[in-house]
Amino acid sequence: MTTATDNSMPMPDWADEKTRNAAMKALATCEMPEDFSQADLVPVTIFSSLFAEWMFKDKDLLLHVFPRAGEKDQWYPESYSAGNYIPGRREEKSLVSFPDNISDLLKESADKTWMGSVAIEHIEELGAYSLQFQGAKNTVNTVGADKFVDKFCEELDRLLG
DSSP, X not given: OOOSSOSSOOOOTXXXXXXXXXXXXXXXXXXXXXXXXXXXXXXXXXXXXXEEEEXXXXXXXXXXXXXXXXXXXXXXXXXXXXXXXXXXXXXXOOSSOOOTTHHHHHHHHHHHHOSSOEEEEEEGGGTEEEEEETTOHHHHHHHOHHHHHHHHHHHHHHXXX
């Protein structure tokens, strides 16, 4: 599983600014199918040790968690300025990383908030993790998606603190 935000691959580390600009211009000229739309992920920015974003896909809840480098590390969306693409916070690797035992903490947080199956994958280039709460639609609809995600992130933030 990779990030669910787009169909492109991340720009390699060796790509200089000129290469990045050329790639972005080339992508901008690509025609997308009429039914194509970028996934709208809901950002979660209220926790001290992590950022997150989530969405429903079919019957599963997809969640991406990112390490947060303190209060000054702010969430911001991707944007364009004077024709230049400015990557969003979710597209850049943080200066900090999750602790080595983050997989255990993710599993523990999931166990305390969800009784079903969870797929967890590391997104190395971002230092982030992708979680897929499988078959969560009925449970999440019962308690509310925001509350479900907040409870998971609250538990993970507590374990990271």
